[in-house]
Amino acid sequence: MARAKSIALALVVVLCQLILLTAGYAFRNCIEDPVQRKTFSCIYRRQSNISALVGDLPFWAETLNLSNNYLHTLPPHSFPHLHQLRILRIDHNHLQIINAFAFYNLGQLETLNLSSNEINHLPSSAFSGLLNLTELILSRNVLETLSLDIFSGLPILNFLSLQGNHLDNFSQIAASVAHLHRLNKLDLSSNYLQSLQHSSSLPQSLTILYLCKNWLVKLACEPNLLSSVKLLDLSYNKKLQSAALQGLNLKNITYVRLRYTRVSPDNLLSLTNVNPGHIDFSGMSLSNKFKLEELCKLLKSRKKKLHKLILQSNEIQNLENVTFSNCPIITGAVDLSHNRLKSTDCLYFLKGQNYLTDIIVEHNVLTSLMSCQKLNFSFPKLTRLSYRYNRILYIRPFAFKQTVRIQTLNLNINNIAYMDHKALRGLNHLTTLRLDNNLLTDIYEDSFEDLYNLQILNLRNNRISVIFSKTFHNLNHLRILDLGGNKISQFQHWAFFGLNNLTNLYLDHNHLKEIESRHFGPLQATLQVLDLQQNLIRYLPNSTRSPFQNLTKLKDLKLGGQIPSGMKLLPHGFFHGLNSLKSLYFTNNQISSFQTDAFDDLTSLEFLSLDNSGIGMVQLHPGTLKNLRKLKRLSAENMGIESVSADVFGNLTELQVLQLPHNAIRTVDQALLNHLPNLRYLDLHECPISCTCSNTWLQNWTKINYNVQIVYLYNLDCPDLPGSKFYNFDIEVCYLDLGLYLFVSTSAIIFIFSVLPLLYVKLYWNLKYSYYVFRSWFGERWRKLHDExxxxxxxxxxxxxxxxxxxxxxxxxxxxxxxxxxxxxxxxxxxxxxxxxxxxxxxxxxxxxxxxxxxxxxxxxxxxxxxxxxxxxxxxxxxxxxxxxxxxxxxxxxxxxxxxxxxxxxxxxxxxxxxxxxxxxxxxxxxxxxxxxxxxxxxxxxxxxxxxxxxxxxxxxxxxxxxxxxxxxxxxxxxx
Missing domain, CATH: 3.40.50.10140 (Toll/interleukin-1 receptor homology (TIR) domain)
Incomplete structure (x- = not known):
């Protein structure tokens, strides 16, 4: 029986391969990723039949994404020939029925995602044959029950997600996973569980268990049920009482969440053996100083040192100076995010916690950071300080005197409109500073004066309009400077002075009207990434000096989307000096015509995007891309290109990906493909490819080509033959008369060239003699008629x-x-x-x-x-x-x-x-x-x-x- 099945399977595989050979290298509903080969995407194809999606895929596929379709049923042997598949996504469909042996033959599959469907029942043999499956995601379905042997064919399953279903019987779940001896992570959140009563034990390998957002009131489980669990999430079980945890063996817990339950910290510590340092105290109603002080005393009595103290979502409004004085020594982080704090008072409430490494005060209502110049204490071990997502309006001088050794400072997503010149004084250990998404209008020469070790500075999405001279003069180690999303319209002389190691500069979404080479003078030896998208840059035809002529190390340049309507014109020699450039993004610019020398200097370019950069019908003249011999990927979507010829694209001998969708292309030069030996991906979808005799070669080529993937070939319509498709339009008419004419003409030519030499050899002199005799006779008669x-x-x-x-x-x-x-x-x-x-x-x-x-x-x-x-x-x-x-x-x-x-x-x-x-x-x-x-x-x-x-x-x-x-x-x- 097994041998018969193997033979049948082999026949199916052979049949699929014959189908593939007939179809060439194109797929009806899928696209193979041109970079990550063996990865196929079949999303948003509106298909309800699994065979229509995967029937023409090659056997070597390893990753397959079928999400966002209309699949309702998976029949047995849905993937008969994809035996090398490793990752399969069928999420966000309308799956209701998965038949037995639906995934049979997928013995190499490692990840299966069936989330966001309508599955309400799984047969016992639904996952049969998935011997190498390690990750199974069944979240956001409507499962109500599980058969005991549903997972019996998954011996090495490591992660199982059943989140967001309608499961209410924990004993049934425990029995179905009891034999999964390698199960490490189980997600049962957002179900209808009311207790953990069980008849089978959980696998000893299970270390991560999510039970949040259920209806747990009591656990009613044996004391050792959770003995091997290290991460336990019981949050958002709003009726769960402290007594429910009494007697449980939680000694191996390294992190437990009880947010928004009725479990109190003191009862948790007194009724269980959980380590106090491993408890997340978020959402446990610790809103006033008395509860916090009691917690600190309780923790100190149980433990001398605490790795971290997490106090999120406790509605804390004020913290007095002695609040944490009774806490044990904290050697890691204090997290006070998602509270109602209005001020931190120079972190005075943490005075004495000299071993802290992280202080996180995010998602509060802080309005300012006051001056701390007169403080006489500090946090010598502190490396990270975060005030994100607050309402901070201004920062006073010496606001961080007590945290001078921090390396990361997050002040982003606030309302900072003013930052004193001396606000950041003393932070000479800082390496990362985030000030993005604020209201800053000016930065000054001394704003960052002490940050000489800074490596990353993010000022994105502020209201800065001018970069003054020597603003960054002391930032010799800065590598990344993000000034995008501001209102910068000019740079003063020496604006980037001192940035001798800068590699990435982001100036996108500003008001720059033009750029000049002098602006980047100090950056010419190091700059590798330059983003100038969404500015007001425009040049006149007589502009001859390249703004990039000194940026010889630049590898990535973005110039897309100049507002209001693109750059319009590329001056001669605009890219001069960019001999090392690898990627150029020139999207959303309305160029009427590209000059033949536009890209001559980009001899190292490997990626070029010209999407939406044409006005009407753009004519790419022969020689425009002649020097781009190292180009590997070209995207020119929606440019109005009318023809694809070897004169334009013929020099791109290293090209692997050519994307030309949404253009006006009607024909493709037959000689082009001979000039592109490395082409692997050709996208012509939504182009009006003509279904005429001039394109018969292209239709034939798509059937016999096995190297170049034609994207959505079977969706190419015939604009001149409504209702027909390009891949199968009738080409008989192109060969019927032509064949007859060729036969007749070639036969006549062969006959003539065969007979003439014989006549010449045998009759030449006889014919010639007869001709001259006749002409002499005729001439004599003519002379007698014309005497004069x-x-x-x-x-x-x-x-x-x-x-x-x-x-x-x-x-x-x-x-x-x-x-x-x-x-x-x-x-x-x-x-x-x-x-x-x-x-x-x-x-x-x-x-x-x-x-x-x-x-x-x-x-x-x-x-x-x-x-x-x-x-x-x-x-x-x-x-x-x-x-x-x-x-x-x-x-x-x-x-x-x-x-x-x-x-x-x-x-x-x-x-x-x-x-x-x-x-x-x-x-x-x-x-x-x-x-x-x-x-x-x-x-x-x-x-x-x-x-x-x-x-x-x-x-x-x-x-x-x-x-x-x-x-x-x-x-x-x-x-x-």
Whole structure:
């Protein structure tokens, strides 16, 4: 049977994992904490079904919070695959029914919180399988009874809270916990217990027992029931009499509370064996001096020394000088909080208690602290003095002369409007001073003059408007200075002089309009935390000097929420100098546009919050975050960002958390995620992500991605498809036609690239020959229809390199223009129009001449201008079907060199070309004469057809004659 259950459980786990793999890294109702991994929060999801909350959670979850939902029932095996869970919270739901084996398989669970529900019954097997549970909280439910074996499966339970239920049978409770041999703390407060009558004993391990706020009248228990208890709280049992404690063994009690019962101190001491030094005498009606004096005498008779004396909530109004003179020596604290004291009279009532370490007079009605300059006694051991929550209006000079060795002084939450310059004189051992939440308007140069050992000074929430020069000049050891919540609008020169070790400075919620680097001069070597939130700071565009340029050690800076409507503008270089900054809070500022260099100086930044810092639609320009390569967490909620691109966020290679909820984002750049290799958490909820084909990749990515958590993916609506969700909108339409088109196009391309090479190899020359034969035939017919040729300005445009200019002037021009032919030639240096663009001149020369004569040499081939000229002439030859191009080679050029000049080789293949006879031929004169005759004939031929049969016959004759009279290398005619 056990094996079958194990197999079934394994199958369930595998099924859950398959579901997870299908869904990618996103959860329907939960969020995994990006910092504390394996911690999941599923609060405020309005879910009534436990499977809807935890069904898609991964098996590795260790902490799970399901509070503030609408759960009504936990069925058996509610968490089948979460076998690694250690902490589970299901508080503040509407749970009424927990079925047997509801928590089965949670063998690693250590803490279970079921408080604030409506549970009225627990089956015997409700907690079966929780072998490692140490803390069970069932407070604020409606339990009336407990089955005897309800906790039998919790062998190592340490803390059990049943506070705020409807339990009235202590014997039943004792029986249910009797076997919990490791139970240390049991909370039964706020139930309906009337007695401690029992049939079973409490575990010997139980040391803390809360029974306050019940209906206890008598205890009716065996004397040793509470023998192992050390902390016992019986307060607020208003009918509990002293006699109820008679005979109880309370010798191990270290703290007992009997506030607001009918137990009197004298009866408690006389009827029980409790140690007097371990009794809390709060709320025991010790309101007048006679009762206090009697208590002191009684304590002194029982004990010579007392560790602490707690006298809270006794309605004490006055304490005379001799009130505590009869008390034993108190070596710890005297607590007089929650009384009605109007004055302490320099603590004269405690005179002689030289071993006191703490005096606490909080929540009274003190109105002033008088001067104690003339006193001749002190408290040499006193280290802490607290006057919080009083009505103190002013403090006189030398008010603490009798407590000069204190280290902590709490004067916060009073009405202090005036503190004398000498009020704190002599407190040179003080390390912590709290003056927050008062009405102070001014602090002076000598206010803290003697506090040279002070480390923490809290002046928050007063009415200080100016920090005067050298106010803190003697506080060389001060580490934390809190001036937040005041009305500070300016700092005088040297305001922070002397604060050579200050690390934390809080100036938030003041009236500062601007800050300058000079203000922080003495702090530049030590300041690490600076809070400037909620001020009036604003800068103009021409502001260039950074107020932080000297704060090279600053690690945490808060600039959020400048009033009334944000900073509006970040000047150039505003953060210059903050090379060590780790965290920047820039929330609730209405910046219209962030300049591309706004954050360039923050090269060490790891956390950046820009929440609510935009006006309308904010455009983050490419490069704005380019230097934040160490950034690990970026929050930019509700900034009106419209797009998320790699140009903006692509440099954040260390980014782990990207929070962009409540923006106007419709698409996400697909390339972005490739630039963020360490991203683990992406929050886009409440963004109108478009459910169109442009986002199909994102939908697919969310299904196969296992590294980046998409927050509330299943709640992303489709703004363009009402009623649809982004994670499952129909993407078939995006691939149906596209796939067909891709198939057809790729098939055609493959076919073409397969067939063309075959055709080229097999039929190229046949096709080309046929083409030229047809074009020659067609050109001849066209010439016969058009006898007249177009009129041109020149007979020939001479294309040559300047190096060959001498040959052109000495040989070519005289033989073509000086003879009987009188041809009109176009030469660069002579006929180009001065001042006109060289390209325009070349174009006009080519198209204004019947033919183009190219004088080819090695220099010609290396000239860019010559290349342009032959390309233009070739265009007319090949595309306009005009026989306009003639080639003359001044020197032999190997074909290997011509192979790089594709167009020239193409011309040579289809056209006759001439080569100038060199000096090494047998008869240079005859060869040159023949050369000029043939060149003149070529220049005088018609442009109509590049292949004329009559000319071809004549050229062949003369070529044969030349072969007989001159060596073969003198003159070449190469026909196609």
């Amino acid at each position: 040729e177009e009129q041109c300005k020149y007979d020939a445009f001479i294309s040559y390199n300047s190096v060959d200019e001498q040959w052109v002037l000495d040989q070519l021009v005289p033989n073509l223009e000086g003879k009987e032919t009188s041809l009109r030639l176009c030469l660069h240096h002579r006929d180009f129009e001065p001042g006109r663009d060289i390209v325009d001149n070349i174009v006009n020369a080519v198209y204004g001449s019947r033919k183009t004569l190219c004088i080819v040499s090695q220099h010609y081939l290396r000239s860019e201008w010559c290349s342009l000229e032959i390309q233009l002439a070739s265009y007319r030859l090949f595309h306009e079907l005009r026989d306009v191009l003639l080639l003359v080679f001044l020197e032999p050029i190997p074909e290997s060199q011509l192979s790089a000049y594709h167009r020239m080789r193409k011309v040579m293949l289809k056209k006759t070309y001439l080569q100038w006879p060199g000096p090494d031929c047998s008869d240079p004169t005859r060869a040159q004469e023949l050369f000029w005759n043939q060149l003149r004939r070529a220049l005088g031929s018609s442009n109509s057809s590049p292949h004329r049969e009559d000319e071809k016959g004549e050229w062949s004759k003369e070529n044969n004659f030349a072969n007989q009279q001159v060596k073969d290398d003198t003159l070449y005619y190469l026909m196609p």
